[in-house]
Amino acid sequence: xxxxxxxxxxxxxxxRIADYMEEVERYPxxxxxxxxxxxxxxxxxxxxxxxxxxxxxxxxxxIVVPGLTHWQSPNFFAYFPANASGPSILGDLLSSGFGxxxxxxxxxxxxxxxETHVMDWMVGMxxxxxxxxxxGPGGGVIQDTASSSTLxxxxxxxxxxxxxxxxxxxxxxxxxxxxxxxAHSSVEKAVRIAGLGTKKLxxxxxxxxxxxxxxxxxxxxxQDRAAGLEPVFACATVGTTSSNAMxxxxxxxxxxxxxxxxxxxxxxxxxxxxxxxxxxxxQDGLEHADxxxxxxxxxxxxxxxxxxFFVADRSALIRTLSILPEYLKNQATESGAVIDYRDWHIPxxxxxxxxxxxxxxxxxxxxxxxxxxxxHVELAQGFAGWVEEHEDFELAAPAPLNLVxxxxxxxxxxxxxxxxxxxxxxxxxxxxxxxxxxxxxRLSVGQTWTEEEHVRGAWxxxxxxxx
Amino acid sequence: xxxxxxxxxxxxxxxRIADYMEEVERYPxxxxxxxxxxxxxxxxxxxxxxxxxxxxxxxxxxIVVPGLTHWQSPNFFAYFPANASGPSILGDLLSSGFGxxxxxxxxxxxxxxxETHVMDWMVGMxxxxxxxxxxGPGGGVIQDTASSSTLxxxxxxxxxxxxxxxxxxxxxxxxxxxxxxxAHSSVEKAVRIAGLGTKKLxxxxxxxxxxxxxxxxxxxxxQDRAAGLEPVFACATVGTTSSNAMxxxxxxxxxxxxxxxxxxxxxxxxxxxxxxxxxxxxQDGLEHADxxxxxxxxxxxxxxxxxxFFVADRSALIRTLSILPEYLKNQATESGAVIDYRDWHIPxxxxxxxxxxxxxxxxxxxxxxxxxxxxHVELAQGFAGWVEEHEDFELAAPAPLNLVxxxxxxxxxxxxxxxxxxxxxxxxxxxxxxxxxxxxxRLSVGQTWTEEEHVRGAWxxxxxxxx
Numbered sequence: 001x002x003x004x005x006x007x008x009x010x011x012x013x014x015x016r017i018a019d020y021m022e023e024v025e026r027y028p029x030x031x032x033x034x035x036x037x038x039x040x041x042x043x044x045x046x047x048x049x050x051x052x053x054x055x056x057x058x059x060x061x062x063i064v065v066p067g068l069t070h071w072q073s074p075n076f077f078a079y080f081p082a083n084a085s086g087p088s089i090l091g092d093l094l095s096s097g098f099g100x101x102x103x104x105x106x107x108x109x110x111x112x113x114x115e116t117h118v119m120d121w122m123v124g125m126x127x128x129x130x131x132x133x134x135x136g137p138g139g140g141v142i143q144d145t146a147s148s149s150t151l152x153x154x155x156x157x158x159x160x161x162x163x164x165x166x167x168x169x170x171x172x173x174x175x176x177x178x179x180x181x182x183a184h185s186s187v188e189k190a191v192r193i194a195g196l197g198t199k200k201l202x203x204x205x206x207x208x209x210x211x212x213x214x215x216x217x218x219x220x221x222x223q224d225r226a227a228g229l230e231p232v233f234a235c236a237t238v239g240t241t242s243s244n245a246m247x248x249x250x251x252x253x254x255x256x257x258x259x260x261x262x263x264x265x266x267x268x269x270x271x272x273x274x275x276x277x278x279x280x281x282x283q284d285g286l287e288h289a290d291x292x293x294x295x296x297x298x299x300x301x302x303x304x305x306x307x308x309f310f311v312a313d314r315s316a317l318i319r320t321l322s323i324l325p326e327y328l329k330n331q332a333t334e335s336g337a338v339i340d341y342r343d344w345h346i347p348x349x350x351x352x353x354x355x356x357x358x359x360x361x362x363x364x365x366x367x368x369x370x371x372x373x374x375x376h377v378e379l380a381q382g383f384a385g386w387v388e389e390h391e392d393f394e395l396a397a398p399a400p401l402n403l404v405x406x407x408x409x410x411x412x413x414x415x416x417x418x419x420x421x422x423x424x425x426x427x428x429x430x431x432x433x434x435x436x437x438x439x440x441x442r443l444s445v446g447q448t449w450t451e452e453e454h455v456r457g458a459w460x461x462x463x464x465x466x467x
Numbered sequence: 468x469x470x471x472x473x474x475x476x477x478x479x480x481x482x483r484i485a486d487y488m489e490e491v492e493r494y495p496x497x498x499x500x501x502x503x504x505x506x507x508x509x510x511x512x513x514x515x516x517x518x519x520x521x522x523x524x525x526x527x528x529x530i531v532v533p534g535l536t537h538w539q540s541p542n543f544f545a546y547f548p549a550n551a552s553g554p555s556i557l558g559d560l561l562s563s564g565f566g567x568x569x570x571x572x573x574x575x576x577x578x579x580x581x582e583t584h585v586m587d588w589m590v591g592m593x594x595x596x597x598x599x600x601x602x603g604p605g606g607g608v609i610q611d612t613a614s615s616s617t618l619x620x621x622x623x624x625x626x627x628x629x630x631x632x633x634x635x636x637x638x639x640x641x642x643x644x645x646x647x648x649x650a651h652s653s654v655e656k657a658v659r660i661a662g663l664g665t666k667k668l669x670x671x672x673x674x675x676x677x678x679x680x681x682x683x684x685x686x687x688x689x690q691d692r693a694a695g696l697e698p699v700f701a702c703a704t705v706g707t708t709s710s711n712a713m714x715x716x717x718x719x720x721x722x723x724x725x726x727x728x729x730x731x732x733x734x735x736x737x738x739x740x741x742x743x744x745x746x747x748x749x750q751d752g753l754e755h756a757d758x759x760x761x762x763x764x765x766x767x768x769x770x771x772x773x774x775x776f777f778v779a780d781r782s783a784l785i786r787t788l789s790i791l792p793e794y795l796k797n798q799a800t801e802s803g804a805v806i807d808y809r810d811w812h813i814p815x816x817x818x819x820x821x822x823x824x825x826x827x828x829x830x831x832x833x834x835x836x837x838x839x840x841x842x843h844v845e846l847a848q849g850f851a852g853w854v855e856e857h858e859d860f861e862l863a864a865p866a867p868l869n870l871v872x873x874x875x876x877x878x879x880x881x882x883x884x885x886x887x888x889x890x891x892x893x894x895x896x897x898x899x900x901x902x903x904x905x906x907x908x909r910l911s912v913g914q915t916w917t918e919e920e921h922v923r924g925a926w927x928x929x930x931x932x933x934x
Contacts, residue, residue: 001553001830003488007481013557014477017564021470031576035804038580046588050832053554056825060561064822067577072566079574079794082816084566086468087520090480094527096559096770097484099539099551107546109498110534113505121513144611145814155660170664171638185792186815192787193622193813195662197637242794297816303563304818320659325652327546327709327900327909337502346660346813347612348653349549349764351771355531362523363468365516433794442794 001053009053016057017089020065024073025449028426031069038067074449075428077458080241080269081376081402081446084303087363091356092303102350105338106330112339115142115354118361122308125366126274126294129287132310134339139314141344142306142353146268147186149293149309152317152345154190154233156291157262159320161232167320176200176224178234180212182245184266187235200229209398210245210435212236218255225259233262238283239270242433243397243405243440246270246282253288265292268307269446272299273377273401275370282400291317299376299402299446300369302360306353309344318343372448376402379455380445386459392466396440405433405440408466412439421465428458468520476520483524484556487532491540492916495893498536505534541916542895544925547708547736548843548869548913551770554830558823559770569817572805573797579806582609582821585828589775592833593741593761596754599777601806606781608811609773609820613735614653616760616776619784619812621657621700623758624729626787628699634787643667643691645701647679649712651733654702667696676865677712677902679703685722692726700729705750706737709900710864710872710907713737713749720755732759735774736913739766740844740868742837749867758784766843766869766913767836769827773820776811785810839915843869846922847912853926859933863907872900872907875933879906888932895925 001009041063071082102111119140120133132138143149158166158175166175175196179187181203191201202224205216221231234256236247249265256263265286271294273279286292293309296302311317322343324333332338342348361369380402387393387406396405408414415432419441423429430443441462445455468476508530538549569578586607587600599605610616625633625642633642642663646654648670658668669691672683688698701723703714716732723730732753738761740746753759760776763769778784789810791800799805809815828836847869854860854873863872875881882899886908890896897910908929912922 003485006488006553006556007485009553009557010481010485010560011478013560013564014481015474017561018470018474018477020564021473030573033576035572035576035799035802036580038577039584042581042584046592046828047832048834050835051829053557053830056554056829060822064577064581065565067575067580068565068567069573069575071568071575079568082566082568084563086473086476087523089473089560089563089566090476090520092563093477093480093556093560094484096551096556097480097487098532098535099549099556099770100535101538101546101549101771105502106497106536108534108536108538109500109502110505110531113503113534114509114531117506117509125513145816147814147816151660151813158662166662166664167659168665170640170642170667171662173637173639175637185790185795189788189790189813192634193618193660195625195633195638197633198635200637242792303566304568304816305814321656323652323656325709327898328652330898332502335502346618346656347614347772349612349614349771355527359523361513362518363520365514365518367515368517431794431797 012057024070025075027070027073029070029073029075029429030423030426031067032426033067038063072447074447074451074454075458076447077443077445078429078431080444081299082297082304083299083301083446083448085301085360085448087359088302088356091359095352095355098352100352102352103342103348104328104330104333104340106332111352112341114358115341116339118354118358119308121361126271127280128292128310131312137314138310138312140308140310141341143309143345144305145307146266146293146295147189148346149307150186150235150264150266151190151193152309153262153264153291154194156311156317156320157233158194160262160316161230164319171195174228174230176202176229176231178202178204178217178220178231180204180206180237180247182206182210182240182242183235183237184241206245210240210243212247212252214248214251214255217252221255221259221261231259231261233264235264235266238265238267239401243435244270244399244401244403245397246400249283249288250285253285257288262290263288265289268293268295269298270401273373275366275373279401296357296360300360301364301448302357306357321345376445379450379452380404383443383455383459396435402445404443405435407438407440415439415441418462418465422461425461428461479524491537492542494537494540496537496540496542496896497890497893498534499893500534505530539914541914541918541921542925543914544910544912545896545898547911548766549764549771550766550768550913550915552768552827552915554826555769555823558826562819562822565819567819569819570809570815571795571797571800571807573799578819579808581825582808583806585821585825586775588828593738594747595759595777598779604781605777605779607775607777608808610776610812611772612774613733613760613762614656615813616774617653617702617731617733618657618660619776620729620731620758621661623778623784623787624700625661627729627783628697631786638662641695641697643669643696643698645669645671645684645687645698647671647673647704647714649673649677649707649709650702650704651708673712677707677710679714679719681715681718681722684719688722688726688728698726698728700731702731702733705732705734706868710902711737711866711868711870712864713867716750716755717752720752724755729757730755732756735760735762736765737868740840742833742840746868763824763827767827768831768915769824773824788812843912846917846919847871850910850922850926863902869912871910872902874905874907882906882908885929885932889928892928895928
């Protein structure tokens with residue numbers, strides 16, 4: 001494809017996406033596609049000779065779009081937000097178009113330096129501890145997902161606790177980790193991967209708001225240590241996936257600090273709320289954390305993937321993950337004057353992800369981002385109010401921000417039936433969880449185009465389905 | 468940004484990339500940027516209010532482009548190819564534009580089914596074992612990088628060897644892994660992460676072509692087992708990063724199969740050569756492999772990131788990585804009729820990466836891809852011939868495909884000086900390695916726009932710099 005052809009076809013793709021933005025509300029939110037239906041439309045073998053681009057693009061409409069679940073629909077209330085925006089998509093496009101590889105500073109200095117700079121911006125924007133700035137002992141890096149950040153945090157914790165010997169010596173079966181019963185499944189996945197074994201992951205009790213009980217954490221850590229185990233890692237959550245519970249960071253942080261346990265804070269979705277000073281109390285105590293992550297690809301208008309991972313002490317992370325083979329040696333690295341982000345995560349290669357985040361921040365401005373976050377919270381709070389006022393429904397958990405967990409009083413089957421009915425209509429999409437052993441419906445507000453009419457419409461459909 | 472604004476700004480970005488494609492040859496290949504120079508151009512604080520998109524785009528030209536190392540330049544011969552193409556960039560753009568999240572089949576069926584289908588296509592295109600098709604016991608998934616694939620392979624090996632108990636019980640310090648002295652650093656990184664400890668990673672001797680010696684592998688495995696250790700994993704390479712050495716897969720495979728050791732084959736760069744039947748002898752014996760990866764983001768015209776990871780037995784991989792919390796349960800998953808790719812890798816969330824690969828295969832056609840691969844090999848072989856004919860230079864390793872390792876006979880310092888001279892000119896970019904303890908220069912041919920004139924020009928510059 002020549003540059004001239006790229007110009008022509010590129011315009012067609014841009015137009016197709018603009019059309020999609022305009023039309024997305026009209027699609028069934030959850031794809032009605034049956035298993036195998038999309039594959040049935042694809043030819044068994046790839047073409048021997050090239051096809052016209054127009055034909056490929058037509059197949060996107062014919063085959064792909066009907067098989068999408070429309071996360072960008074204003075009626076998408078499922079799971080978590082994954083909101084995207086024009087500036088993000090175009091920043092990502094430039095990243096693809098330049099085709100750079102940012103594994104080392106020297107393989108594209110701009111890829112590293114824009115990232116470092118934007119991560120420093122994020123520290124200020126979210127009111128994170130200033131020691132996490134690149135000018136301090138800490139620093140930030142963009143990863144793909146919060147799962148990867150949790151794993152990297154656990155690895156650094158494992159190494160720090162063992163004098164950086166486990167990388168060479170392997171595990172000795174004494175290391176333990178902690179998270180609440182409500183923590184994301186990625187903590188368990190990380191504990192498996194890092195070789196501790198899930199039997200060494202202790203699930204700490206939660207209180208009535210589904211927040212981790214710091215007293216139970218301290219008791220379990222002390223008990224394990226007394227039993228000859230080595231507590232190394234705890235993960236607290238700002239906004240759990242299941243119900244948006246807020247773990248008490250200050251109390252947990254003090255427990256961890258006193259005991260030399262690495263504290264990782266997973267604020268994947270709700271961390272974005274800290275753009276607004278009035279929500280920063282939810283992260284009070286963050287200065288005790290050793291690492292932290294927030295995903296702009298969830299609630300900050302930045303398309304997947306973009307997870308911002310910060311550490312309080314970058315040397316522990318780098319010492320854990322750094323390997324320098326001969327074929328990657330270069331003068332800039334040896335000078336010590338640059339950051340090589342390959343030493344900050346699992347993969348070696350890396351995209352220029354900072355470009356899209358830089359575009360988003362500049363396009364919206366910090367005040368613009370705050371406006372949308374506040375609006376989403378306000379819409380969710382309105383929904384929570386309607387739930388509370390209705391005699392057949394109740395809130396299933398506190399709703400501190402943009403996620404509302406609620407249930408019909410008619411029991412689990414009734415709630416599942418409501419969910420299946422509204423999702424099956426194609427007019428909206430929400431998902432469920434279990435809280436205190438009972439089904440709860442989750443309504444997550446945070447898509448770019450979601451307005452009051454959509455949230456109100458969702459409530460009306462739910463009430464109607466319940467009848 | 469409204470859809471209408473997106474249409475307008477999107478066209479400007481498309482035009483900017485088309486211009487870049489036309490101009491890229493004119494830029495200094497390796498960025499001349501000094502450490503910190505890019506950050507110095509960026510404001511200390513993010514804007515409070517949003518900025519005009521035109522201004523953001525202008526800053527890309529002013530700040531970002533001068534800080535890029537131009538991997539897409541036809542004069543880029545460093546590291547490995549990272550070739551991109553118009554159809555790939557546009558497929559990736561649609562992935563961003565649709566903003567889907569493919570963690571589960573049900574979160575966007577097309578994201579999963581197109582991926583499964585294209586991965587099946589790859590089996591045929593590359594002559595991989597048919598048991599790796601999704602209709603067999605195996606299967607393929609797109610990951611970010613070969614590093615992540617190696618880690619996933621090691622984890623599945625670890626679990627299979629321990630009756631899938633290590634995930635729960637943790638490591639016991641007896642597991643060992645094997646790779647050649649020339650294997651990629653990601654093997655060592657994976658061994659660290661998975662908790663085996665690098666002391667348990669045995670580096671196997673290589674022969675004069677830098678290929679792993681299967682006899683040394685079998686000896687080391689047997690020796691370790693006799694010593695009470697548990698050999699679980701070996702990584703062989705089709706085309707090492709350092710010198711493009713080809714490990715003898717059939718012999719290694721037989722050693723591993725007889726001893727119940729999981730064999731992972733890393734064909735990240737050179738696997739693409741198998742598009743051409745005449746190069747498939749390099750992967751002879753692949754049917755003995757338990758897992759395999761090839762990176763279309765290196766040599767198959769697909770922009771980063773796109774690593775194709777295959778396993779011979781998908782159940783081992785899924786059993787290793789699967790966790791199903793309540794909030795992700797859904798009817799499709801419970802029916803067992805669908806693939807949920809989140810269980811095939813470390814992250815939970817995932818991009819619709821298959822779209823760009825699908826676009827590339829359809830745009831070029833298999834014959835078109837073969838044409839370009841053959842052309843790159845031919846150009847590299849031509850270069851190798853010039854090296855051999857020149858009295859002051861020699862080949863430093865066999866050059867079976869598109870990477871030529873060579874050196875000036877004047878010693879290490881002379882070679883480093885040649886490299887610094889040609890790279891410093893901005894007219895081309897190559898990198899180095901060490902082979903038999905001596906510096907060798909690496910010329911890697913594989914960028915989309917590289918033609919004979921560029922390779923010839925590179926040789927002339929090298930010869931001139933040597934004088």
